[in-house]
Amino acid sequence: NAGVTQTPKFQVLKTGQSMTLQCAQDMNHNSMYWYRQDPGMGLRLIYYSASEGTTDKGEVPNGYNVSRLNKREFSLRLESAAPSQTSVYFCASPVWGLADNEQFFGPGTRLTVL
Amino acid sequence: RKEVEQDPGPFNVPEGATVAFNCTYSNSASQSFFWYRQDCRKEPKLLMSVYSSGNEDGRFTAQLNRASQYISLLIRDSKLSDSATYLCVVINQAGTALIFGKGTTLSVSS
Numbered sequence: 001n002a003g004v005t006q007t008p009k010f011q012v013l014k015t016g017q018s019m020t021l022q023c024a025q026d027m028n029h030n031s032m033y034w035y036r037q038d039p040g041m042g043l044r045l046i047y048y049s050a051s052e053g054t055t056d057k058g059e060v061p062n063g064y065n066v067s068r069l070n071k072r073e074f075s076l077r078l079e080s081a082a083p084s085q086t087s088v089y090f091c092a093s094p095v096w097g098l099a100d101n102e103q104f105f106g107p108g109t110r111l112t113v114l
Numbered sequence: 115r116k117e118v119e120q121d122p123g124p125f126n127v128p129e130g131a132t133v134a135f136n137c138t139y140s141n142s143a144s145q146s147f148f149w150y151r152q153d154c155r156k157e158p159k160l161l162m163s164v165y166s167s168g169n170e171d172g173r174f175t176a177q178l179n180r181a182s183q184y185i186s187l188l189i190r191d192s193k194l195s196d197s198a199t200y201l202c203v204v205i206n207q208a209g210t211a212l213i214f215g216k217g218t219t220l221s222v223s224s
Contacts, residue, residue, distance in 0.1 A: 033211060042216035043158070050210060058211065090157055101146055101205070103212050105157035
């Protein structure tokens with residue numbers, strides 16, 4: 001049981017290049033999330049998917065697109081990378097319940113845009 | 115006003131010290147509160163949920179004051195291994211996502 005996995009772990013892009021960050025969870029959760037974390041800014045929600053087939057914008061969606069491919073997988077795409085998108089990206093999947101609320105995170109993708 | 119605000123620190127304390135972190139939240143309708151821990155260059159992990167009556171887990175005590183919209187985390191008998199960033203977290207108004215504070219950094223030294 002791997003929990004939440006992300007690929008790649010590290011990536012360097014040039015301005016204008018595109019790439020897709022992959023995320024998968026094996027916990028059979030309905031919801032999945034993408035966050036970015038920058039120094040001094042904390043974790044900020046980019047997009048989330050409450051269930052298979054649905055996606056919604058979070059706090060900082062500009063410059064990103066997402067795809068909920070199936071219940072397990074939720075990808076984040078940068079169509080034209082910009083230096084401002086240099087960040088650490090975390091995928092997460094929560095357990096929501098009356099007695100148990102926890103967000104499980106993947107190990108993160110460290111992205112640098114030159 | 116930010117939805118969740120924390121003192122960023124850093125808090126530098128010796129082993130064995132007691133240290134307290136505070137957090138305020140802006141949405142009075144918030145129902146669920148948490149403390150997460152994040153080690154350097156790692157993902158955040160749940161430390162403990164915060165209940166209205168307050169709760170304790172070993173050396174860690176969390177308190178909630180709804181009237182003041184204030185959450186606290188107390189760490190007693192600090193260990194070197196407690197060095198990390200502690201994130202105050204609140205569920206958003208729609209109940210669909212977690213809102214994270216920027217984190218408070220703790221460094222425990224021998």
